[in-house]
Amino acid sequence: MNNRLYFKDNKRLYEDKKRLFSKIEKERTHIGYYNLPKQNINYILDFADSFDKSIDTIVVLGIGGSSLGAKAIYEFLKPMEELKRKLIFFETTDPINISNTLKEIDISKTHFLVISKSGGTVETISIFKYLYALNQNSNLYTFITDRGSNLEKFAKEIESKVFYLPDNIGGRFSVLSVVGLIPLALCDIDIKLLLKGADEISNSFFNDGKFKDILLNKAIFYAKNQNRYNINCLFAYSQTLQYFTEWYVQLWGESLGKKQRHSSFNVGLTPIGLIGPKDQHSFLQLIMEGTRDKSITFIKLEKFEHQLNIPNLSLKHLESLDILNGVSFHQLLTMQSDSIIEALTNEQDIPLDEILLPCVDAKSIGALIYYYELLTSLVGELLDIDTYNQPGVEAGKIILKKKLENL
């Protein structure tokens, strides 16, 4: 993976960078996600290897951090790899969705993963109750939750298999733990390679590799300019990264939208996910001519396996577009993103950078995920917030509980 920053490196930041790096090194001793790339995954591989071969569909019951990460990786790899099993997500209480998702499922070939860190997520438990009322065979279900949660106790009661989240890992930082690895391994996705990708970024950052300086620079730039550039767009030039942008939106928004520790002021940076070239025809005008409140990170794939070319065909009256003839769609896609980057660079006051992913494989997405987790931690530290909690969602939960009790 490569990352080029088009905004200026500030040489005077030497002390800032040193301080920030040492804070993150300290954080690494107690925040769990940092060490996931080096975890032992043999028990997960064994579980997947010995899994019932007649099961061809895995259904994840989970929402937010319990589904977005696995979905991002699965949807990234699915168009390119022959996967052993299909992954389906139940992530809403919307009745239209529940009915339609149920229609897709052949229960005799399906296994359900019930994923809830706290064990009491209203959406997940509601859907689980619905399914469990239909089929109480406990072999149909595997549970992933915190050790000691009520969901664990229930799972033990019905003698289902349970996996535990490691300590001190928040939902949105849990994709490289059992939360993501179990569903992905069951689809035969190479989770070793996924962690290898993450580990390369980790090594590079913590052992003076190129990503140390890149990430420190980028984080300091975002934090210093938080009031001017309060919106951070991720513009991915591959449809396969659609769900990755959704994962990014949760990670960035829920981590960085907080009251400050020492002032209790509201701060935050707003994430937006875009897909090229589609969103050139939607959001680009706003970036180019709207208020200068956005930074843009482009993501490009260096290699596509699908070699499709625009044919050498001249259409009468459309001869001006013969310049497209013989060009591969990948070449066109790359030229499209390069053209937009050039046009935006000419504007001078739109901060840009560019991430290059070698290809569509587990290693690339593992690296990209860890890169964004690190960047989020760095910016969170600079904003003087707790990156890892989400107290703002509690108020709504308390009101909902009262409404339910009053029914």
Added chain:
Amino acid sequence: MNNRLYFKDNKRLYEDKKRLFSKIEKERTHIGYYNLPKQNINYILDFADSFDKSIDTIVVLGIGGSSLGAKAIYEFLKPMEELKRKLIFFETTDPINISNTLKEIDISKTHFLVISKSGGTVETISIFKYLYALNQNSNLYTFITDRGSNLEKFAKEIESKVFYLPDNIGGRFSVLSVVGLIPLALCDIDIKLLLKGADEISNSFFNDGKFKDILLNKAIFYAKNQNRYNINCLFAYSQTLQYFTEWYVQLWGESLGKKQRHSSFNVGLTPIGLIGPKDQHSFLQLIMEGTRDKSITFIKLEKFEHQLNIPNLSLKHLESLDILNGVSFHQLLTMQSDSIIEALTNEQDIPLDEILLPCVDAKSIGALIYYYELLTSLVGELLDIDTYNQPGVEAGKIILKKKLENL
């Protein structure tokens, strides 16, 4: 349709409203989209009625304004109605996508709609060339474009059917013209009812109905607070509105991100689409505790046809969630959005409003579309911009053309 504003009506705005309304009345005489609800659609209905019954798939080749509107309506209605034909969209030059979409298609049962207002959209023509090289039977294709475009000339050359966009309708305001109506009518979607929904909002706004005051109030609030609340979130509590939010993002972003007419300053409002309850577990924390730079519009469905209930099932150790028992998923969904609205209202400085759609039908979505088109026109007028052009996307196109010529 109903719309409750939770921000304060300012009585002193009487003169502002009067001025704004008269400007829009003037605009209505030359901007084409305003009058689409009252257009004659008999020729579209005849075309759909006499269409080859053996065709079961319609493929739209179009991007941005040529696809987002039809997709929003189709995906809204699809889960609830038995539609006659399937609609597939080719809207990217991404080779992974093109290959995979091609695999879904049985060419002997498929018809292609090539939609490009200018007739020279690079993405659309590239994909068209690819398909046309595979199959040059001109009966396979229908074209929708501006009268006089090179694409029209080509279509006439190969003797394919052509439909024309009415005058003075930009791509992103074209969903209620042939651009949206032809693909939707071919799927047997009730386009008369769609226009009826739009017409009700139009009548209400232009003839002193309730939406006149609502829309004027809302537009003035957004424009007056453009620097404080520069981000406008649409939080829809139904998965069926997923693609509607994408349509909204294009309409709002591309219309309102502009240089001002009289100052050439960059102005703009940034749209964000959210789906509940999923995004309660993603974006809500940022709304609740992040910088106070966002307004939120909730969309709720008043009636769901799918009556699914959470069963009366008590799970050992999870008894605290028995409060969910017997509740319908629709009830839960409504209570979830109400709880979030209550929690956000308590914060005082987050501007909220709530749109209630009667049910999932063509009339509801027609009304919602016209409501947002009007709101966009109103805010654009107040921001002193040209709401209907998109000059910012030209720079990238020119660079791309040079790159292609230099290959």
